[in-house]
Amino acid sequence: MGKIFRERTPVGEARKLFLENISPIRESEEVPLEACAGRVLAEVVIAERNVPHYRRSAMDGYAVRASDTLGATPSNPVLLQLSENVGEGTCIWVHTGTAVPDEADAVLMVEDTVVVGDMVEARAQVYPNRNIGMVGEDVKIGDLIFEKGHFLRPCDASVLASLGFSDVRVLRKPVVTIIPTGDELVSRENTLEVPPPGMVLETNGLMAALYVEKWGGIPRCTKIVPDDPEKIADAVKASLDGDMVLICGGTSVGKRDHAPQVVESLGKLLVHGVGSVPGKPAALGVIGEVPIVCLPGYPVAGLVALYFFARPGLRKCGAIPEIPDTVLKMCLAAKLSSRIGYVSFVRVVFEGDRVRPLMGAGAGVLSSVAKADGYVLVPENVEGYEAGEEVSVFLIE
Incomplete structure (x- = not known):
């Protein structure tokens, strides 16, 4: 050539x-979860434990037997004895995330109760398993968590941490x-x-x-x-x-x-x-x-x-999955010129709810990019756009 x-x-x-x-x-490498965001998984992740691994309360309130709240309403409350154990007619206080005793099969929200001394007025009826997070409700042993090639985000690191991971294998x-x-x-x-x-x-x-x-x-x-x-x-x-x-x-x-x-x-x-x-x-x-x-x-x-x-x-x-650009649909505040036969990279600035092309911004004027909020890509077969036309604005990273 x-x-x-x-x-x-x-x-x-x-x-x-x-x-x-x-x-x-x-090629792959092990990285700590603290450094895994933005990396690409090199292997499939399968859950080796349940999350949660115990029955937990989904609310602040009282662990109860659901049958003991039968018919409870604000005008017709059922009295329960506050205790250290759950049994017939008794209840115990639980925080959100607290393990629910085996004897209890529901949690009565604190908003549906009134405490009088060591007695709790149940003002709502609950059903079995109400307000309880069951074993494996979030993740079950054997669940496919992430496929190979998954692009890891901070929320994914949290899921991996909940499964007991401290490190993860990613592509270099x-x-x-x-x-x-x-x-x-x-x-x-x-x-x-x-x-x-x-x-x-x-x-x-x-x-x-x-x-x-x-x-x-x-x-x-x-x-x-x-x-x-x-x-x-x-x-x-x-x-x-x-x-x-x-x-x-x-x-x-x-x-x-x-x-x-x-x-x-x-x-x-x-x-x-x-x-x-x-x-x-x-x-x-x-x-x-x-x-x-x-x-x-x-x-x-x-x-x-x-x-x-x-x-x-x-x-x-890097086998990094394609991430869609941030694109806004906005109308032009002024005419945008381009050249037929070329994709034109036109820098624009926000002007209220519209965008205006930066004028006099040649290829050597780097500050025009710093001044721009985004850019418009004009296809080869289009000779610009008129003021008022809607265009796709890509935000400059």
Whole structure:
């Protein structure tokens, strides 16, 4: 493939081709429940105990024999003796979660009683098993709790804890190496001084690393690599022990843009140039079994490539279930323009119950993303939307 890309691959086609070349991770590890949220189960979980493992009171009140409350009403209460044991005509106090004595078969809510000395007026009739959580009511021995591949949430950790787990086996996280490239880049270690004209602080690597971590991977950042194809190739080769490589910058067709050609020389370049605005110069490839995403150097274009390709690639690599984006249906406060033949990533801000496109927000203006509340994806076959039209707004993570 030559340096000039004459055709740009549609975003959906490029993503499909890229994902077809990614194999999910199979290695697993044990992690404590305190660290399991956001991880993917590596094995089926079957209950080995009942929850609850005893009959427990579902209410604050009195453990009773249901037959002793027969006919009880507020106007015709039944008197029960407060005792340390449950027997005919007696009851004991129980808290929510307290074990219910074997002799009792119901719990009378405290709201349905009046205490007079050591006597309890039962003002409601209860039936057997009323207000009692039975053994195994929540989980029974042998129940399937979670399938392999389940994405664990904090509430799932609580369920596992109730079953006696302290650790759980999960798939290991994908390791993603991030290689910032560019002669114009200055390390953020030197942030106290303003770079000279023509030089900029390296920020794309930081953004990529934080998104990788947010999306379930482990970022591994290299030092800045100059615009030298041999040095970029060396950095990529040294990173192939990970699960994915993100090369930041050097993806276009200029004299200092070498990333796609390096990928092609080491493996297979699947796509160079995609039908998205911004993000056209993005490139995708695979070296051995390691997927490679070449992110454009312009920050917003790089962000778009992260969303379109790195995120789904990372999810497939880590066997992370697809999580629906947060999408709001809102009307436009102003016309939204786009370009036919390209998926347009248009940043928008909330304006009351409407959204307004951010104007003058080019691919190099990263602050436009920080100012935006969300974005609208305009399909390739649509030439923008008129003011007042309803659009789908994706919230920026």
